Amino acid sequence: MSELIIGGQRILPGEHHNIDLPVALLHTQTPLSMPVQIRRGRKEGPRLFISAAIHGDELNGVEIIRRLHQQKILSRLRGTLITIPIVNVYGVIHHSRYLPDRRDLNRVFPGSESGSLASRLAHLFMREIVANCTHGIDIHTGALHRSNLPQIRVNLADADTERLARAFGVPVIINSDLRDGSLREAASEQGIPMLLYEAGEALRFDEMAIRGGVKGVINVMRVLGMLPHSRTRVKTPVETHIVRSSSWVRAPESGVFRAFTALGKQVKRGEVLGVVDSPYGNNEVEVIAANAGMVIGRTSLPLVNEGDALFHVARFEQVRDALQQMEAFHEHLSEMPTEEPYLEPPIT
Numbered sequence: 142m143s144e145l146i147i148g149g150q151r152i153l154p155g156e157h158h159n160i161d162l163p164v165a166l167l168h169t170q171t172p173l174s175m176p177v178q179i180r181r182g183r184k185e186g187p188r189l190f191i192s193a194a195i196h197g198d199e200l201n202g203v204e205i206i207r208r209l210h211q212q213k214i215l216s217r218l219r220g221t222l223i224t225i226p227i228v229n230v231y232g233v234i235h236h237s238r239y240l241p242d243r244r245d246l247n248r249v250f251p252g253s254e255s256g257s258l259a260s261r262l263a264h265l266f267m268r269e270i271v272a273n274c275t276h277g278i279d280i281h282t283g284a285l286h287r288s289n290l291p292q293i294r295v296n297l298a299d300a301d302t303e304r305l306a307r308a309f310g311v312p313v314i315i316n317s318d319l320r321d322g323s324l325r326e327a328a329s330e331q332g333i334p335m336l337l338y339e340a341g342e343a344l345r346f347d348e349m350a351i352r353g354g355v356k357g358v359i360n361v362m363r364v365l366g367m368l369p370h371s372r373t374r375v376k377t378p379v380e381t382h383i384v385r386s387s388s389w390v391r392a393p394e395s396g397v398f399r400a401f402t403a404l405g406k407q408v409k410r411g412e413v414l415g416v417v418d419s420p421y422g423n424n425e426v427e428v429i430a431a432n433a434g435m436v437i438g439r440t441s442l443p444l445v446n447e448g449d450a451l452f453h454v455a456r457f458e459q460v461r462d463a464l465q466q467m468e469a470f471h472e473h474l475s476e477m478p479t480e481e482p483y484l485e486p487p488i489t
Contacts, residue, residue: 186220197232202280205354250327291340
């Protein structure tokens with residue numbers, strides 16, 4: 142079997158290791174490290190990494206990875222699972238999207254050994270994690286005060302990546318171009334198929350987003366042959382729908398925002414999605430949908446400035462079909478099979 146060395150430590154078939162990759166020193170000279178969990182099956186197979194908190198305020202992925210490691214089915218793992226629940230350790234400590242140098246870690250990959258703090262962290266991740274893997278899943282949430290419907294963002298130009306995206310099992314797939322300096326771009330340049338799962342809101346746990354993430358990762362591992370297929374029959378299998386295009390509906394005025402439309406709802410062109418009013422109630426302005434589609438992102442702030450993004454509306458070939466699959470997705474997560482201990486007491 143091929144050799145696997147991470148952080149200078151050799152991981153043999155059948156072994157489980159928790160490794161702390163040294164990052165840098167804090168001002169107090171306290172060492173800071175990136176935690177890495179490695180499970181290697183006894184049989185050779187794909188090497189999958191799952192990363193979370195590249196943006197330090199996006200925390201759903203931390204809980205998804207924690208729950209993933211509770212699954213008994215991992216005892217039947219084939220290949221290697223490498224999980225990094227907290228990539229941006231600085232950001233998590235400070236509840237911040239960014240690193241102390243105010244750089245976005247997901248815009249500096251593949252990084253440099255002698256560059257900025259963000260660049261060095263990206264280089265460490267590429268050298269120790271990406272270089273040792275064949276596939277990857279990166280977990281994100283919406284931005285601060287903005288919630289996203291569970292969705293996969295992927296470059297559909299690659300057939301293998303599209304296959305994994307469909308296997309993940311969320312109703313919405315967004316064909317997203319590779320961004321300069323992103324982990325997805327850097328992994329792609331090394332020939333590694335990679336998915337980006339995005340759901341929920343920064344600095345918040347979202348139970349359905351977490352369940353969907355755990356289930357999606359296991360689905361991908363099954364398609365890759367890393368886990369055996371489930372014997373439990375799924376009543377309502379979830380089909381995926383590709384977003385043709387999407388746009389943000391923005392605040393027409395500054396003021397107090399009241400939303401009338403929830404995530405996952407169908408909207409019609411010209412429909413009133415909410416209103417913006419002055420605190421004195423004397424200047425109400427309607428927020429109008431410019432196009433028909435489904436709401437896949439929404440602000441959670443009641444106070445907005447003119448031009449702020451309020452609703453992210455995606456357009457599908459058949460919006461009604463996508464809505465039905467979204468309902469099936471929620472129903473499916475509410476009735477998770479008992480074959481594996483997916484369900485813990487739900488976060489409320």
